Amino acid sequence: MRNKITNAISDFFFEYETPRQVLVRNRRVGVVCRLIQLGVLAYIIGWVFIYEKGYQSTDTAVSSVFTKMKGVGYTNVEGVEKVWDVADYVFPPQGDASFVVMTNYIITEGQSLGKCPELPGKHNCTSNTDCEGGSFKRTGHGSMTGICDNTTKTCEVLAWCPVEDDHHIPEPPLLMSAENYTLFIKNSVTFPIFGVTRSNLVEGIDAHYISKCLYHPEKSPLCPIFKMGDIISLSGFNFETIAKVGGAIGIVVDWTCNFDLDVRHCKPKYNFHGLYGNPDEKDKARASVGYNFRFARHYFEDKVQKRTLLKVFGIRLDIIVQSLARKFDVIPTLTAIGSGVGIFGVATVVCDLVLLYLLPKRQFYKNMKFKYTDTHGQPDNDSFDLEPNNYYGLEAKAEHVQDTGRYNEPDSEAGSTETETHK
Template sequence: MMSQISNALSDFFFEYETPRQVLVRNRRVGVVCRLIQLGVLAYIIGWVFIYEKGYQSTDTAVSSVFTKMKGVGYTNIEGRERVWDVADYVFPPQGDSSFVVMTNYIITEGQKMGKCPELQGKHNCSSHADCEGGSFKRTGHGQMTGVCLNATKTCEVLAWCPVEDDVKIPDPPMLMSAVNYTLFIKNSVTFPLFGVSRSNLVENIDNAYISKCLYDPTDAPLCPIFRLGDIVKLSGFKFETIARVGGAIGIVVDWTCNLDVDVKHCIPKYTFHGLYGNAAETDQARASVGYNFRYAKHYLEDKEQKRTLLKVFGIRFDIIVQSLARKFDIIPTLTAIGSGVGIFGVATVVCDLVLLYLLPKREFYKNMKFKYTDSHVQDPDSEACSTETEVCKVRDLYISITLKPICLVFRTADVLFICYSCRSDVGATF
């Protein structure tokens, strides 16, 4: 028992098994095999390593953004001059990564709480029965009192009076001067996996440079100061169109960095996209084009509460930071190589299918590739041979002979030599 266990362990630790291979000289199969292997090699080198950078590990950044607007606007409405500064036209004023710059507005001044007629087209009526007291309409300005006013043929409402008339949007926009406003973006990113921190105020960008630079995709691609007119133009829109009814523009700060080279080459790239529609479409082609909201300033006049209501049309800016850093790592490199080597097996599978099922000599190739055995138990003294190198066992004697197709056998009991052909129809004994 111990001897059997010892032999089993010895066979397990000190023997190596390798699959039998058949060399097939066939031009078509050889060409197919090499083409598949060439394609796999091109995929591994071209796609996995060069394009996808399969030899590098990746990380995304933790980012922070703050902004600052500068510029002054001027309006003159019916002889009433007004200067608009940053505190008036930026919402919210905290310098967030998402904010609105007012470019047009409708102002309703001196509103106070009371009863007044609704606008034409909102609550039209012909009798008091058409104005249900205490009810509201979604598009109305207040609560109906149940009275139909003959002068306007509209329902009377309890609301901030006079009600806002926003039917006619000013054209041209009231604050066309916004085209020359400037936006300063300060952005910092950190790649925690690699311990790298960067800012869009990269090397050679100091106070002297910032005080005079203006972003240009060709001449000044790293300047963090942007003119609003240039942003709108680079996003594909006309400033006059988007300023009238408002819109939304995304400013993308792209940090795609290869940290295998000097970190100073890790710099941002800025792109601009219109977010509310297609620049080629007209206002009639889409529903609810533009961006607007209402903003009220409350005050007391003769101890009576009043307010100034503004319907603000503006450009909403969303600053979007996207990041991806790469650096060499041995683990993804070995993983990519291992998967590539495994894909090479596709060539063997395809060629085997061609050999065994498509070629005219498929039965011959099948006999060469597979060795068939009978299920019955052979006599211990019987000899089995093949067309290649065979090992013939006669009791305790093993002889390995590479003669083809003859296998030479020694019988030790009666010292008889047997020359037996591996073909079943040929044999001789002497």
């Protein structure tokens, strides 16, 4: 028993096991194997390393965006002239990454709290019984008083009077001058894993350059100042159409950087996407087109609170920062190589299936690949009552005798060839 344990421990530490291999000379199987291996190699080199850059680690940026609009607009509505500056047409005015530039509006001036009839079509009536006092209608302007106005044949409401009439949208848009407004974008990004901070005001963009430049995708791709008309056209929309009813534009600042190169090569790219608001060109869902909201300016006149209500149609600008930085790293490189080596095993599996189950001589190949033994009739060293050293000596002699006659035996595995057996 002690000798068995000693031998087992000795075999565990001082013996090496290797899989048995069979060399098969078959053109079809050989071609299939090499084609699969070539495909795996192309996948590893072309896709994993070149396209996906599997030898690099990645990081996304923490970003901050600051915006500033400039430009002056002018309107003349029914002889009333008005000049619009940034404080009038940008909502909200804080310089956020998402804001609205007003391009059209419907104004209702001098509203005060009182009782007045609804607009035709909002809540028509023929008698007071059609107007339930104290109730509200979702599309109405106020609380119904229970009275039907005989002139308009609509219910009277307690609301800001006169009520807003927004059935007719001005055309052409009142603030077509918005096409010449300019937008300044200041963006900073930090890649915390790599410890790199960059700004879209990259090398060469100073105060003198900014005072003269205007973004152009080919001539000035790094200029951070954009003309509104260019933003709309680059997003695929028509300015007059989107200015009438409003819409949304996405400005994407793309930071895709390879830090294996110099940091100065890490520069932003700007892309423009029309999100919604151009019914004649891209927006096929006609149920709700454009973008609008209401804004009121309150004031007192003769100690009576009044307000000027504006229904604002505008272009919503959303500045979106997307980023991906890469840099060489040993761990993902070894992981990619290891997974690629493992995929090479697919060739062996496929070829074994072809060899053992599809070819006409599959039984012959099975005999070559698998060695069958029957242990029930095999004596062990205990049955002969031999010492371990004597047992291994006899085993070595037996192997020597087998080796000397191996090539003379017609059924030996080392000398086997593909032959046809005729019965």
